[in-house]
Amino acid sequence: MYDYSRLTIIIPTLNEAKNIKILMAKLLKMYKGVHVIVVDDGSKDKTKDVVLSFAKDDDVVFLDRSKEKIHGLTASILDAAKTVSTDYIVVMDADLQHPPEKVALLAEALEKCRLTIGVRKEVKDWGIYRKVVSKTVSTFCNGVFRIRGKKTSNDIMSGFFGIRTEFFKSIIREHGSSYIGTGYKVLLETLKFVNKNENIIEVPYTGFHERVYGKSKAGAKVLRDIIRATLR
Numbered sequence: 001m002y003d004y005s006r007l008t009i010i011i012p013t014l015n016e017a018k019n020i021k022i023l024m025a026k027l028l029k030m031y032k033g034v035h036v037i038v039v040d041d042g043s044k045d046k047t048k049d050v051v052l053s054f055a056k057d058d059d060v061v062f063l064d065r066s067k068e069k070i071h072g073l074t075a076s077i078l079d080a081a082k083t084v085s086t087d088y089i090v091v092m093d094a095d096l097q098h099p100p101e102k103v104a105l106l107a108e109a110l111e112k113c114r115l116t117i118g119v120r121k122e123v124k125d126w127g128i129y130r131k132v133v134s135k136t137v138s139t140f141c142n143g144v145f146r147i148r149g150k151k152t153s154n155d156i157m158s159g160f161f162g163i164r165t166e167f168f169k170s171i172i173r174e175h176g177s178s179y180i181g182t183g184y185k186v187l188l189e190t191l192k193f194v195n196k197n198e199n200i201i202e203v204p205y206t207g208f209h210e211r212v213y214g215k216s217k218a219g220a221k222v223l224r225d226i227i228r229a230t231l232r
């Protein structure tokens, strides 16, 4: 039986009250003893109240970044990771786009390797244009990484991944300042610092769909950031 007290799930949030309520209830029921850090950039809705309501009975931390100078998904995840004291980390979005049941596979595979990646096998709700753009950009990023002897992935844009805490912390210590804090692709930026010979395990999943409540916060800047992060 896997001991989930060895795992911290990091969830970045910005106005996700409705989604985080559903997600936390599922995670805490499925994974007894797990630690959760919700890292928030100043939500104006009830995200904080919802998260704190879970903190009474479980190991749930609300990391408030509202007063930080740089807000962003990547900066939030890096900040949260620095505070983790368990062996393993899984990073997932709050918006129910990442299936909670796959956290188990990402976490368990960390016994055998240092990095695990949730790989979307099909993306419902995406039109042909978005699929083509996504495929083209991913192929480009993987191509650059391959040439540079770095690790590639079948879902280099994934926001759903597992990583050994010490491994992540050492990358952050050495390279944290080069990440685009306001960016959205922390896994892609991390792969830049992972050698091609590193053994990683990919966990495929189906059912990636549009977010349940609210809107995506990622804008046109994301694409520019991806290219910038890949090339530099």
Ligand SMILES: Nc1nc2c(ncn2[C@@H]2O[C@H](COP(=O)(O)OP(=O)(O)O)[C@@H](O)[C@H]2O)c(=O)[nH]1
Residues within 6 Å of the ligand: 011, 012, 013, 014, 015, 016, 039, 040, 041, 071, 072, 073, 076, 092, 093, 094, 095, 097, 184, 211, 215, 216, 217, 218
């Ligand atoms: N802490 C923090 N979380 C963010 C920020 N922007 C988005 N998020 C969260 O990061 C996750 C992914 O964001 P989302 O807008 O769904 O991006 P998309 O999935 O790429 O469309 C969600 O849980 C968001 O609430 C931010 O600036 N700071």
Ligand SMILES: [Mg+2]
Residues within 6 Å of the ligand: 093, 095, 097, 211, 216
């Ligand atoms: Mg999303």
